[in-house]
Amino acid sequence: MHISTRYGNPKDRQLPPKIRYRQNNFPFFMTQVKEKEKLPEVDIEAASIVSLPGNKLKKHLKPRHVNFIALGGSLGVGLLIGSGGSLAIAGPVGMLLSYTIMGFITMCTLFSLAEMCSFLGSEGNFVEMVSRFVDKSAGFAYTWCYALGFNLTLPSEISSICLLIGYWDTEKKLPDYAIVLIFTFFVLMVNIVDVGAYGEVEFWITMVKVLLIVGSMIFCLIATCGGNPLHKTTGFQYWRDPGPFVHYLSDKPIGKFLGVWRVFVNAGFGFQGTEVVALTNSEVPSFRKLAPSLMKSVVVRIITFNVGSLFMVTLMVASNDSKLLSAVNAGAGNGAESPFVIAVENAGVKVLPSIVNGGILISAMSAANTQIYIPSRTYFFGQKYGYCPKFLTITNRNGVPYYSVICNAAFGLLALLTLNNTAEQVFNWLMNLTTVFGFIGWTLINYSFIRYYYALKKQGIDRDELPIYKSPLQPYSAIFAASILVLIAFTQGFTAFIPWDTQNFFAAYISLVIFAVFWIGYKCCTRNFAQIPLEDIDLSYPHDEEELEYDSKAAKFMDRIFG
Structure with a gap:
C-alpha cells in the first residue's frame, strides 16, 4: 500500500x-x-503558501469579510436582472423550479468543497484539490478555464453597469467608454491596495445588497396583500393567469420543460461565486475551522435570499407583463428588466424604482470586485504546479499579487465592445460563456471529492475517524451534482439548434472546446494520459500554522x- x-x-x-x-x-x-x-x-509566517521567495499572501481577511464575500457572490446581477428574462422564459413556477434545483446543486457542491477544505486546511484551494485528487492535466485546465471564466465575467459586469446607469441617463450624456474606464479603475484600486480593503468594501456592499433583498421581500409581501398606493391585491393571481409555466419554443407540453431547462443557465450564473470561500485559504486565520461553517451558512442564505426573493416578486410581476417583455425584447439589461424594479412600479410607487436600480448598480460593482479577486488568487495557486507564469505571483508589501490583479483588471476594458454592439448582446454572450466555465469548475470540484472519497477507502482510511467536518449524503450528493452539471453543460445550447444559429452555437459550446484543448494539450505535452491511481493519491493531513x-x-x- x-x-x-x-x-x-x-x-x-x-x-x-x-x-x-x-x-x-x-x-x-x-x-x-x-x-x-x-x-x-x-516560523508561522513562513508557513503561508509561497510561490516565489518573498512572495506570499497575508492573512488580512477577517471572518466577517469572508462570510459576506461568500454571500455576496450569489446576490448579484444574475439574480437581480437575469431573473427578469428567466420569468419571461419559464413562468413563475418554472423559474422557481430551475433556481431551486440549481440551489440544491450549489448546496451539494459547497458541502463537497467544505469537507475538502477542512481536510486540506490552508492548502484547501481549488487548484490543489483538482491537482491532488484527479491529476495535473485537470488541474491545469481547471486553473485557466476557471480564471478565464471570471476574467470574461468582469466585462459583462462592467457592461451591466453601463446598462444600469442608462436607466437614468437615457440620453447618454455620460458616454459608455467613460463609465467603463471609471469603474474598471475603481475595482482595480480596491483590489490592488490590500486584500483587507477588498474584504471591507465587499462587507459593506453586501450589507447594502442584503438590505435591498430583504426590503424587496417585505415590500412585495405588503404590496401583494393590498398595502400599496393602488390598493390592489394580487396574491397568486399571476400564477393562475397567465399561468405557472410558459411554453418555450413549443406550444406542446415539452415547451414547459424547455423553459425550465433554459433557465438553468441564468440560475447558474446567479449562483456562481458562492464557492469563493475556497480561495481565501491563505488570507484568513483558522481556515480549516472557518470554511465548513461559512459554506453551511451560505446554503441557508441561498434558500432565503435567492429562492425566497424570487418567490415574492412572482406575486407582483406576471410572466407576460408588458414592461418586462418590452425590456427583454429591447435588450434593456438594466433596472427596466429587473422584476424587482417592475414589482415596485406595478405597486404604483414613484421613487422606489430608482432606489432599487441604484442597489442593483452597487451589486454590479461588488460582482466586478470579485471578478478580479478570484482569478488573481487562482493564478497564484496555480503557479505552485507550474501552470502559470511566475510573475503572476509577485506580491506587494501587503501580500497582493499586483501584476496578476492588473492583468485581470485589464479584461474589464473588453466592456468597450458595448460601444460597437448592443450591451445586452455582449452581456448575454459573456454570461453564457462564463456560466459554462462555472459548470465545468463545479463538476471538477464534485469529481475531486468523489476521487478523494474513494481514495480514502482504497488506502484503508476510515473517513468517519477523521477529525474534520464530514459533508452529508456522500458520495451520492457529489455524484448527483456532477452528473447534472455535465448534462446541463452539454445541453444548455439547445436553442442554437431550434432553428440553427451559428453565433449562439459558438457562444454555447466554445467553453467546452477551450477546456478540452487545455486538458488534452497538457496531457500531450507531459505524455501522461492516466489519472492518479486511487492508491497513490496524496492523503496526507497538512497542518496549518494555527494548529x-x-x-x-x-x-x-x-x-x-x-x-
Whole structure:
C-alpha cells in the first residue's frame, strides 16, 4: 500500500512539532514523525503558501469579510436582472423550479468543497484539490478555464453597469467608454491596495445588497396583500393567469420543460461565486475551522435570499407583463428588466424604482470586485504546479499579487465592445460563456471529492475517524451534482439548434472546446494520459500554522488509535 506524507521521509525533513505517532507503516493520514523527537520551532509566517521567495499572501481577511464575500457572490446581477428574462422564459413556477434545483446543486457542491477544505486546511484551494485528487492535466485546465471564466465575467459586469446607469441617463450624456474606464479603475484600486480593503468594501456592499433583498421581500409581501398606493391585491393571481409555466419554443407540453431547462443557465450564473470561500485559504486565520461553517451558512442564505426573493416578486410581476417583455425584447439589461424594479412600479410607487436600480448598480460593482479577486488568487495557486507564469505571483508589501490583479483588471476594458454592439448582446454572450466555465469548475470540484472519497477507502482510511467536518449524503450528493452539471453543460445550447444559429452555437459550446484543448494539450505535452491511481493519491493531513499547538480532538484520536 502506498503511504503518502505531506513532508516526505520523516528522517529527512523538518516537521511541525508536537505531533506524535508510533513509527511504523500504519496507513494514517497524519504527518509522521518520531515519537518524542525534538524538533526546531516552525516560523508561522513562513508557513503561508509561497510561490516565489518573498512572495506570499497575508492573512488580512477577517471572518466577517469572508462570510459576506461568500454571500455576496450569489446576490448579484444574475439574480437581480437575469431573473427578469428567466420569468419571461419559464413562468413563475418554472423559474422557481430551475433556481431551486440549481440551489440544491450549489448546496451539494459547497458541502463537497467544505469537507475538502477542512481536510486540506490552508492548502484547501481549488487548484490543489483538482491537482491532488484527479491529476495535473485537470488541474491545469481547471486553473485557466476557471480564471478565464471570471476574467470574461468582469466585462459583462462592467457592461451591466453601463446598462444600469442608462436607466437614468437615457440620453447618454455620460458616454459608455467613460463609465467603463471609471469603474474598471475603481475595482482595480480596491483590489490592488490590500486584500483587507477588498474584504471591507465587499462587507459593506453586501450589507447594502442584503438590505435591498430583504426590503424587496417585505415590500412585495405588503404590496401583494393590498398595502400599496393602488390598493390592489394580487396574491397568486399571476400564477393562475397567465399561468405557472410558459411554453418555450413549443406550444406542446415539452415547451414547459424547455423553459425550465433554459433557465438553468441564468440560475447558474446567479449562483456562481458562492464557492469563493475556497480561495481565501491563505488570507484568513483558522481556515480549516472557518470554511465548513461559512459554506453551511451560505446554503441557508441561498434558500432565503435567492429562492425566497424570487418567490415574492412572482406575486407582483406576471410572466407576460408588458414592461418586462418590452425590456427583454429591447435588450434593456438594466433596472427596466429587473422584476424587482417592475414589482415596485406595478405597486404604483414613484421613487422606489430608482432606489432599487441604484442597489442593483452597487451589486454590479461588488460582482466586478470579485471578478478580479478570484482569478488573481487562482493564478497564484496555480503557479505552485507550474501552470502559470511566475510573475503572476509577485506580491506587494501587503501580500497582493499586483501584476496578476492588473492583468485581470485589464479584461474589464473588453466592456468597450458595448460601444460597437448592443450591451445586452455582449452581456448575454459573456454570461453564457462564463456560466459554462462555472459548470465545468463545479463538476471538477464534485469529481475531486468523489476521487478523494474513494481514495480514502482504497488506502484503508476510515473517513468517519477523521477529525474534520464530514459533508452529508456522500458520495451520492457529489455524484448527483456532477452528473447534472455535465448534462446541463452539454445541453444548455439547445436553442442554437431550434432553428440553427451559428453565433449562439459558438457562444454555447466554445467553453467546452477551450477546456478540452487545455486538458488534452497538457496531457500531450507531459505524455501522461492516466489519472492518479486511487492508491497513490496524496492523503496526507497538512497542518496549518494555527494548529501547531495541540489540536485536542486530533490528539485524543491519535491516543485512541496508538494507545
